[in-house]
Amino acid sequence: MKDILVSALDPRHFLGKELDINVAIEHLNQFLEFDNYELRLAGKKWEVYKLGRSQIELLHPYENSVEITHIFIDEQIKKCDKKLAEGDFDGAITNARSLVEAVLSAIEKEFDHNPPESDGNLPKLYKRVQKHLNLSPGQESLAECLRQILSGLTSIVSGLATLRNTMSDSHVISYKPLEHHARLAVNSAKTLCDFLFETKEYQMQKQKDSDTTGAI
Numbered sequence: 001m002k003d004i005l006v007s008a009l010d011p012r013h014f015l016g017k018e019l020d021i022n023v024a025i026e027h028l029n030q031f032l033e034f035d036n037y038e039l040r041l042a043g044k045k046w047e048v049y050k051l052g053r054s055q056i057e058l059l060h061p062y063e064n065s066v067e068i069t070h071i072f073i074d075e076q077i078k079k080c081d082k083k084l085a086e087g088d089f090d091g092a093i094t095n096a097r098s099l100v101e102a103v104l105s106a107i108e109k110e111f112d113h114n115p116p117e118s119d120g121n122l123p124k125l126y127k128r129v130q131k132h133l134n135l136s137p138g139q140e141s142l143a144e145c146l147r148q149i150l151s152g153l154t155s156i157v158s159g160l161a162t163l164r165n166t167m168s169d170s171h172v173i174s175y176k177p178l179e180h181h182a183r184l185a186v187n188s189a190k191t192l193c194d195f196l197f198e199t200k201e202y203q204m205q206k207q208k209d210s211d212t213t214g215a216i
Contacts (some may be wrong), residue, residue, distance in 0.1 A: 021046075040075075068106040068200075073099070073193045080186040089182035096182075096189035097122070097160045103193045104129050107200050122161040126154065133199045153195070156188045 025039050025046065032038055032048075040049050076099040083092040101118075104125045108115045111132040118125065130136050137150035163177075163185055 068103050068197060070194070070197065073103070073190065073197065076102075077186065077190050080189070084179065084182055084186065087179075089177045089179055092182040093163055093177060093185045096185045097163070099193060100157065100160055100189050101125065103196055107196060108132065110200065110204070123154075123158050126157040129196070130154075133196065133203055135199065153192060156192050160185060160189060 029038055038049050039046050076095065080092045080095045080099070083089070083095060101122055104122070105115075105118060107129050108125065112128075116128070135150055135153070137147045137154065139147075142150070163181075
């Protein structure tokens with residue numbers, strides 16, 4: 001079924017046609033989401049993704065992770081915003097937390113090709129990524145203001161993990177979230193993911209420049 005969908009939605013089939021491929025994608029995704037699947041643009045082709053508990057997996061025999069870009073992050077935030085607009089505050093919180101975990105997992109894999117198996121512990125995952133990105137707030141060389149901001153990011157991760165457990169639709173809800181709670185979760189996730197992505201790009205470019213300088 002996956003191969004049929006990917007083949008049928010080859011963008012070349014829609015060149016010069018009145019039918020907008022995005023309309024077809026949106027229509028199909030309404031049905032696929034019931035089984036936790038989704039069509040998503042990967043490069044110039046549409047692929048089928050499985051929306052798992054802790055990460056977003058591409059259904060491809062040689063690939064099990066999604067490339068993290070600003071486009072990907074913005075797409076996920078739009079999904080959160082859609083749920084906010086629909087009044088699905090529990091779902092928005094779940095999506096926000098899942099986005100953070102997907103970004104963290106993808107970043108970890110770029111620095112560690114054999115990362116520890118995910119156990120769903122978001123703070124633990126963030127702590128590992130912190131080391132890869134040199135974001136530990138305990139560094140003596142950091143100005144106090146930066147140390148406070150980095151400590152705040154750690155608090156955001158811990159808060160999202162706890163909020164999801166008590167207020168999202170993935171667990172028995174012990175406290176019903178209000179709209180401003182859900183918006184706080186979504187906006188915090190976006191800020192965090194944007195910063196992590198930019199930091200990852202900086203660190204990898206820094207490493208690349210170092211390797212080039214050191215090469216004979």
